[in-house]
Structures are given as C-alpha cells and as structure tokens.
Amino acid sequence: MGGIRFPRPGSFLSRQRWSRLKLHDTFPPADTPDPILEAVKKGVAAGNVKQRPTQEIRKRARAVRDHARESDARAAAILELLGFVENYPNIEEFQKIVARLLWEVNDERALEAWLGVSLRFPKSMDAFQNFVQVAWRRKGPRAVSASLQARFPRMPKSLDQLLAYAEACDTAGEMTKRRAAFDQLSRMLAKRRESWLNASSWLEEEWGRYRTPGVILKRLAGGAGLRPQIVDNAEHLRTVIGEWEEGNSSTVTKDALASVRVLDVLFDRVLQARQSGISSASHRKTGSLVLLTGSLATGGAERQLVTTAVGLSKMSPQQRTLRDGVVLDPVKVIARSLYDRKDGQFFLTDLEGAGITVQSYRELPDFAGDLATSAVRPALRALGFLPWSTAEAVMKLTDHLRSISPEVVHIWQDGLVFAAGFAALLAGVPRIILSGRSTPPPDRRENYLVEYDIIYRSLLRAPGVKLTVNSRYAAARYAAWLDMAPERIAVVPNGVARLQSAGDPWSQSAFRIFSERVGPDVLTVGAVMRLDEVKRPLQWVDAAAAISSRIPKACFIIVGDGPFRKRMEKRAVALGIAERCLFVGRSACVGFWLSKMDALMLLSAHEGLPNALIEAQLAGVPVITSPAGGAPETLISDVTGIITSVQPTPSEIAEIVFRLSAEPRRLERMSVEAERWATAAFPVSRMLASTLQLYGEVGDSGLVREPS
Structure with missing residues (x-):
C-alpha cells in the first residue's frame, strides 16, 4: 500500500525529511472533495490495493482518455476513468489521467487532485511538476514557494528530484534557490565520466549566454526523453560534432557552442535541399x-x-x-x-x-x-x-x-x-x-x-x-x-473589429450592483488586459489610488484575469480603493465594459500593437498608455489618447487624468476623434x-x- 498511505501525526511517514502533512496544509481544504481520493478510498475499502492492471486494461484507459479529447466529452470520461482508479487504487497512471482531464475542463478540483496524486506517489516528479503548474495558475507564485518549502525543505540529491525542484524554483521566482540548484547539477555532471551530449553542449559558456539555470534544467529534463548518444569525454564529443561539420576538426571552445555549430551545419544542409526545390515550373492550382x-x-x-x-x-x-x-x-x-x-x-x-x-x-x-x-x-x-x-x-x-x-x-x-x-x-x-x-x-x-x-x-x-x-x-x-x-x-x-456593446445578464447585473455601491461617478477609468507582470498591474492599482486621491468620486473597472488578480485586489484593499474597483475577470462582453468607461489605461512594460487600445478607441474611449513597444502607433498623441513617460509615476498619471476630468469638452472631442482614427487605421479588411x-x-x- 506504499503508494496510497495516509500519514498520521507521529507515524513513520510524518517523521521523514519532508512532511506530507505540511505540503497538504499549504492549501485550505477544497469546498468539494477530490474525486480521485474518494475513488482511492473506495478501492482500498474494497480490498483492491494489490490489484495490478494488464497492458490491455491500461490501453483501454488511454483509449477512453483519447476519445474524450477527440469528442470533447471529458466529463463523462472522468466518471468512467474513476472506475479504473477504484479498481486499481495503487496505480499512478490512472490517477494522473483523471487529474489531467480535470485540469483540461477547468474543474476547480484539479488543484486538490494533483496535490493528492503528488502526496500518494511522492517519488513521482511528474505529478509534483503538474501540481506546481496548477498551483501557480490558480494561486500564484507565493503558493508555489510554500509548496516547494514543504516538499523540499532541503535541496534534493537525485537528478529527477533536482530537476523538479529547479523548475519549481523557476516558477516561484526563487532566484537564489534556482541558482543553487544549477550549481549542484554542474557538480553532479562534473563527477561523472559519462554525460549526455546534450548536457555537454547546454552547459558550455552558460553564464555569458543569457540562459538562466532554470531554463537549462528544463531543457535537460526534456532532452532526457530523447535518450541522446552517451559521450564519455571531450574527444568523443568533438568527433561527433565533426561529423556534422564535414571534417572540420576544430575543438569545442567557450567561444563556439557545440549546439550553435551543429545547428549551423544542419541548417546549411536543409537549405541546400530546399534550394533544389526551386523550379520554373508552374505552381499547383490549390x-x-x-x-x-x-x-x-x-x-x-x-x-x-x-x-x-x-x-x-x-x-x-x-x-x-x-x-x-x-x-x-x-x-x-x-x-x-x-x-x-x-x-x-x-x-x-x-x-x-x-x-x-x-x-x-x-x-x-x-x-x-x-x-x-x-x-x-x-x-x-x-x-x-x-x-x-x-x-x-x-x-x-x-x-x-x-x-x-x-x-x-x-x-x-x-x-x-x-x-x-x-x-x-x-x-x-x-x-x-x-x-x-x-x-x-x-x-x-x-x-x-x-x-x-x-x-x-x-x-x-x-x-x-x-x-x-x-x-x-x-x-x-x-x-x-x-x-x-x-x-x-x-x-x-x-x-480590429468594433465590439458589440451589449452585455450578458451577468455583466449587466454586476455593473448595476457596482453602480449602486459607488453612486454617481465623475469619471470611470478602465483596463482590459491579462493580469500578469508584463502589464504592470500593481502599478495600475497604485495609479488608481493616486487618481482617487485627486478625484474622490472616480471609479475603476478592470476586465481580465491572470496570476496577479488576487494581488491587485489585496493592493486595492490596502490602498483603500477596493470599494471603487470592480474586478470583472475574463469576459466575453468586453464591448459592454468599454461602453462604461471614460478612459482606458494601459501601463505595460512590453507591448506589441495592443488590441485593447485599438478596441477602446473604436468604442470612442480615449486611452492613456505607456510608450511600450508599438503602443504609441495605436493612437494620435494628445488627440485620441495620451502617452505617459517610460516609467510613469502614480502622481504623473493622476495629473493626466485630473486634467482630462477638468476638461469634459476635450474628453468628448478625444472620444469622437478616437473612434474616427481607429476605424480608418485598423480595418480588418485591410489586414x-x-x-x-x-x-x-x-x-x-x-x-x-x-x-x-
């Protein structure tokens, strides 16, 4: 029953180097039970712990999974696959299949499910890595850090655990631990007479090539699946590379990455073959x-x-x-x-x-x-x-x-x-x-x-x-x-096409409740964005607080979701503006929410050509944006929108918005010009x-x- 034991305080399992209870306690109990755990308990009660599936049964479970994905019938498949878990409660594969399907259908129980699988099969780094990814998307990097500390109170020593540890450090943003993991891996490889050809090339001149330790470790983990040729010394490595370089006997140095040299020769060969496809013959018709x-x-x-x-x-x-x-x-x-x-x-x-x-x-x-x-x-x-x-x-x-x-x-x-x-x-x-x-x-x-x-x-x-x-x-x-x-x-x-301004019942109800809460507003500033680090969402909340201090009746609508949502909400509470903020989340009615805004604000660190700025102007909403990437190309400065400094301060943004609110006629003119400009500049037909x-x-x- 080693794979499905449930630790009790004082038991042998609870005295191991890491505590399953601590890992489990990093998240509060879910409102709904983990269906995989329930199936496991039923299987244990039925005496199925020692049951082992045949290859035919394993293939049948995989076929159910594959058919569910093809036919988009995952919910029914999950119920069927839980039967496999109940019949074989000690088999990791069946539990992971169900956990993956739960995640694919965005089931709220996916986090609890992956946590349970990683606890029941503590040697499965695949289960732990899946748990980390789900935890990061659902709870954010702090939750991953807490889980990492609970699962690995000390840096692991085995290669598979070290790779999982490093990837979790990378996900959580634990830079010091990530660097230490890379150093440990380097020492491990240095002690081995034999190492992968991939590892030899990946580790060359590491620190001067902009690659982070976490990226290297991920690539090592992925490369292991290719089972590359074993290389036991530098001379053998040079020989293998030489085959690709058609006799070039130069050695691998810090200034010549093996991977780059091999790729260069490989592309030369592929491009020569492609050149041979050039012909004056007519193209096919379709x-x-x-x-x-x-x-x-x-x-x-x-x-x-x-x-x-x-x-x-x-x-x-x-x-x-x-x-x-x-x-x-x-x-x-x-x-x-x-x-x-x-x-x-x-x-x-x-x-x-x-x-x-x-x-x-x-x-x-x-x-x-x-x-x-x-x-x-x-x-x-x-x-x-x-x-x-x-x-x-x-x-x-x-x-x-x-x-x-x-x-x-x-x-x-x-x-x-x-x-x-x-x-x-x-x-x-x-x-x-x-x-x-x-x-x-x-x-x-x-x-x-x-x-x-x-x-x-x-x-x-x-x-x-x-x-x-x-x-x-x-x-x-x-x-x-x-x-x-x-x-x-x-x-x-x-x-970019003009968005419909109609709202679904939920959106209309949410806006009505919000309006009743804040009362008549002077100005509504909004955002439509993914709430991740690139969009600088916390600076957005800081700017909103500064605006609120200048315009007490201003309110704020944020449309979008992402890993920073909860942090934005907490920041709004801390700054005393939570009552005047509406976090809509992901919405299919963006046009409806744009129709409720007087201005849209985007403070990104990096951008391409932001659709959000174009869509806002099509809806007649003037925009305020940082000069990131191609953002300035989406508007006419001071006519359809305003461009901030590269690193705008909250007070700078508050001053911009205050001046707009003090000149309602200017805001109206900007609205008209914004719609006219965006319609002419970004038609779908031209694209x-x-x-x-x-x-x-x-x-x-x-x-x-x-x-x-």
Missing part, C-alpha cells in the same frame, strides 16, 4: 493554408490569428487566389496545445463556428508513427542540439505537415517560430510566414536561448520564408537584432488584404511542389 499558434488562449496575437483565419475562410475562392494563381483552400489551424493553459480553448468556438479544422500537434504521434519513412531522419542525430520545444515540434509536426501538404504555413509568435519553423522547412512547405508579434527574443532575456539567433537567421535565409510584424517599432527592433534592413520585414498592422498580398509575394521565390 493548396491549404495552415496557421500555427501556441494555444487559443486569451491574448492579442491569438485574437489576430483567429480574426485572420475566420476572415480568410469567409472569403470566396476567387478572393483567396494569390497573384500567381494558387487558391488557398481550405484554411486550417494547428495549436501546440489546447490544454496547457486554463484558457487554452478560449477562441476554439469562434474557429469551429466558422467551420475551421483545429488540431493540437502535441496529440500527434512522433514521426507520424513511422520513423523509417520520416522526413526527420536526416536530422535525427541533431535533435539533441535543438531547444526542446523545437525538437518536440520537429518530431510531432514535420511528417504531419508533409502529409497534409499545405501551400502556406503562417507561424504566429516567436516561441512557435523557433519550435515549428524548422519543422516546416523539413516538411518542404513552399511558403512560410514568420510572425514576430512583439519585440525580439533578446529583449525578453528570461526566455532567450543563444540558439535562437542561428534558428531565426537560418530560417530567413531560406527561399519562400518571410518575416512579418505588426508595428514599425517591432520591425526596427528585429532588424537591429538580425542585422537586416527594416524594409525587408513586412509590417502588417492588426485588423486581410495585406496578409494575402504577403502570401503572394513570398511565392516569388519560385519554390514549388508538384502541381496537383
């Missing part, structure tokens, strides 16, 4: 368009992808005909995953309602289930040198793209450009569009890997590949990073036309498939 995204969660880039996909799918075949005669049909969307984030399916109904097929490539089999015929075989030995997200995409996506043979693959956001760009090259996709939506990776060094330089530059060397961004600011930043002329980067501004023009231009390279 080919599909695939738009690739990380998820369908709430976000500006995701919204633009959906707007593009739906808009193009509604066009006639004649309208979707490129200038070289190729008709794009049908339009498809592939996401990395629809389940990794709580809101990962937010836009799914919009796409399905337009008749667009949506897939998740993480659900696809590696190498399409047949490594022998895979297009990845020529690059197989180099997978260990790719960032893990890229290696995963290559294994999952390359052969799938080759089988569906799209004419255009449009990849959205840098993270997926790195992950899927190489897969599209290997698959021989004729036209590949890379959409960098915000600022280049070096500007966001917490996620930056030095391999990204060679991946991006190599992709752009390929015929039939084009980079596009949505702001002039982003074009200039990418051009500086990639050492290329800004005019080589296509700028396609967002296309779609520019996108189709871009698809046609990239076809001028001459790379073709056989006509169909």
Whole structure:
C-alpha cells in the first residue's frame, strides 16, 4: 500500500525529511472533495490495493482518455476513468489521467487532485511538476514557494528530484534557490565520466549566454526523453560534432557552442535541399493554408490569428487566389496545445463556428508513427542540439505537415517560430510566414536561448520564408537584432473589429450592483488586459489610488484575469480603493465594459500593437498608455489618447487624468476623434488584404511542389 498511505501525526511517514502533512496544509481544504481520493478510498475499502492492471486494461484507459479529447466529452470520461482508479487504487497512471482531464475542463478540483496524486506517489516528479503548474495558475507564485518549502525543505540529491525542484524554483521566482540548484547539477555532471551530449553542449559558456539555470534544467529534463548518444569525454564529443561539420576538426571552445555549430551545419544542409526545390515550373492550382499558434488562449496575437483565419475562410475562392494563381483552400489551424493553459480553448468556438479544422500537434504521434519513412531522419542525430520545444515540434509536426501538404504555413509568435519553423522547412512547405508579434527574443532575456539567433537567421535565409510584424517599432527592433534592413520585414498592422456593446445578464447585473455601491461617478477609468507582470498591474492599482486621491468620486473597472488578480485586489484593499474597483475577470462582453468607461489605461512594460487600445478607441474611449513597444502607433498623441513617460509615476498619471476630468469638452472631442482614427487605421479588411498580398509575394521565390 506504499503508494496510497495516509500519514498520521507521529507515524513513520510524518517523521521523514519532508512532511506530507505540511505540503497538504499549504492549501485550505477544497469546498468539494477530490474525486480521485474518494475513488482511492473506495478501492482500498474494497480490498483492491494489490490489484495490478494488464497492458490491455491500461490501453483501454488511454483509449477512453483519447476519445474524450477527440469528442470533447471529458466529463463523462472522468466518471468512467474513476472506475479504473477504484479498481486499481495503487496505480499512478490512472490517477494522473483523471487529474489531467480535470485540469483540461477547468474543474476547480484539479488543484486538490494533483496535490493528492503528488502526496500518494511522492517519488513521482511528474505529478509534483503538474501540481506546481496548477498551483501557480490558480494561486500564484507565493503558493508555489510554500509548496516547494514543504516538499523540499532541503535541496534534493537525485537528478529527477533536482530537476523538479529547479523548475519549481523557476516558477516561484526563487532566484537564489534556482541558482543553487544549477550549481549542484554542474557538480553532479562534473563527477561523472559519462554525460549526455546534450548536457555537454547546454552547459558550455552558460553564464555569458543569457540562459538562466532554470531554463537549462528544463531543457535537460526534456532532452532526457530523447535518450541522446552517451559521450564519455571531450574527444568523443568533438568527433561527433565533426561529423556534422564535414571534417572540420576544430575543438569545442567557450567561444563556439557545440549546439550553435551543429545547428549551423544542419541548417546549411536543409537549405541546400530546399534550394533544389526551386523550379520554373508552374505552381499547383490549390493548396491549404495552415496557421500555427501556441494555444487559443486569451491574448492579442491569438485574437489576430483567429480574426485572420475566420476572415480568410469567409472569403470566396476567387478572393483567396494569390497573384500567381494558387487558391488557398481550405484554411486550417494547428495549436501546440489546447490544454496547457486554463484558457487554452478560449477562441476554439469562434474557429469551429466558422467551420475551421483545429488540431493540437502535441496529440500527434512522433514521426507520424513511422520513423523509417520520416522526413526527420536526416536530422535525427541533431535533435539533441535543438531547444526542446523545437525538437518536440520537429518530431510531432514535420511528417504531419508533409502529409497534409499545405501551400502556406503562417507561424504566429516567436516561441512557435523557433519550435515549428524548422519543422516546416523539413516538411518542404513552399511558403512560410514568420510572425514576430512583439519585440525580439533578446529583449525578453528570461526566455532567450543563444540558439535562437542561428534558428531565426537560418530560417530567413531560406527561399519562400518571410518575416512579418505588426508595428514599425517591432520591425526596427528585429532588424537591429538580425542585422537586416527594416524594409525587408513586412509590417502588417492588426485588423480590429468594433465590439458589440451589449452585455450578458451577468455583466449587466454586476455593473448595476457596482453602480449602486459607488453612486454617481465623475469619471470611470478602465483596463482590459491579462493580469500578469508584463502589464504592470500593481502599478495600475497604485495609479488608481493616486487618481482617487485627486478625484474622490472616480471609479475603476478592470476586465481580465491572470496570476496577479488576487494581488491587485489585496493592493486595492490596502490602498483603500477596493470599494471603487470592480474586478470583472475574463469576459466575453468586453464591448459592454468599454461602453462604461471614460478612459482606458494601459501601463505595460512590453507591448506589441495592443488590441485593447485599438478596441477602446473604436468604442470612442480615449486611452492613456505607456510608450511600450508599438503602443504609441495605436493612437494620435494628445488627440485620441495620451502617452505617459517610460516609467510613469502614480502622481504623473493622476495629473493626466485630473486634467482630462477638468476638461469634459476635450474628453468628448478625444472620444469622437478616437473612434474616427481607429476605424480608418485598423480595418480588418485591410489586414486581410495585406496578409494575402504577403502570401503572394513570398511565392516569388519560385519554390514549388508538384502541381496537383
């Protein structure tokens, strides 16, 4: 019964180096019981503890899970799978399947479920890592820190526990502990005569390459699944790399990362093969368009992808005909995953309602289930040198793209450009569009890997590949990073539709109650944003408090959700403005809430081309924004909105808002001009036309498939 014991005070389990009770007590009891625990208890009571499932039974449980995902019938599947848990209460796999499905359907019991699995199977670092991710999304980094301290009062010694510990430190923002974990890993590898080829390359010149210890540890954990070739000394490492460098006998030094050198040679070979596909023959007449995204969660880039996909799918075949005669049909969307984030399916109904097929490539089999015929075989030995997200995409996506043979693959956001760009090259996709939506990776060094330089530059060397961004600011930043002329980067501004101002019953009721509470207001300042660190939400609350001190009857409406929501609410209480703040949460009625605002305020540290600013102006709401990224390009300064200093203080913002409130006629003029400007500057029709023009231009390279 080792996997399902429940510790009691004074028992042997409670005297171990870490206490399950302490970990359990980091969260208050849930209002509803953990269904997995209930099934386990029933199984124990029925005497099923020693039962062991056959392989056939395990396959049956997985089939139930897979069918539930395909048919979107997870709720019924959870009930069926709990029967497997009851019959085999000591089997970790069944409990994890149920916990994952609970998380995928956004069931509030998912946190309690993952906590329970990690307690019943304390050696399962996979269960603990899933628990950490759910805890972070539901409770925030402080909860993860408390759980980390309870689970690992001391730094673990085994490799799998150290990797889980380091990732949890990274999630919780525990920088000192994260660095200590990396140092410990370095010492562990140094003591071994044999280490992974991946580890050898990843650990070279670590501190000078902008990679954080947490990122390295995550990549080591991911790379372990590839089971790369064992390397027992530096000479062997040099020999393996030399095979990729076609006889180059130079040694691996601190100034020449093995991963970069291997990738450079690998891309040279792939690009040579792609060049051989150039021909003067005519293109095929019809080919599909695939738009690739990380998820369908709430976000500006995701919204633009959906707007593009739906808009193009509604066009006639004649309208979707490129200038070289190729008709794009049908339009498809592939996401990395629809389940990794709580809101990962937010836009799914919009796409399905337009008749667009949506897939998740993480659900696809590696190498399409047949490594022998895979297009990845020529690059197989180099997978260990790719960032893990890229290696995963290559294994999952390359052969799938080759089988569906799209004419255009449009990849959205840098993270997926790195992950899927190489897969599209290997698959021989004729036209590949890379959409960098915000600022280049070096500007966001917490996620930056030095391999990204060679991946991006190599992709752009390929015929039939084009980079596009949505702001002039982003074009200039990418051009500086990639050492290329800004005019080589296509700028396609967002296309934004006017939102409906009607509200659902809940929104109308919430606003009525809020209005009754605050009474007649002088000015309503609002926000529509994801409540995460990039948006500087705590500074937003500080600014609201400063505004309230100047305009006591001002009130504030915050639309959106995220890990900082509870911290914002607590800050509002501490500053004495909670009664005048309405935290709406995630809403499908953004237009309704915009209609209740006199001004919208956005104080982001980083931005692309913020849809929220455009949507507000379309609704006749003047905007106040920091000059982050392309935000200034969304408005006419002092005409449709106001741009703050780079690091605006609460008093500066309060002064701006106070002056607006003192000049109601100016505010009215700004409202009229905002609507007029946004309507003319960001029409969806222009964005779609520019996108189709871009698809046609990239076809001028001459790379073709056989006509169909």
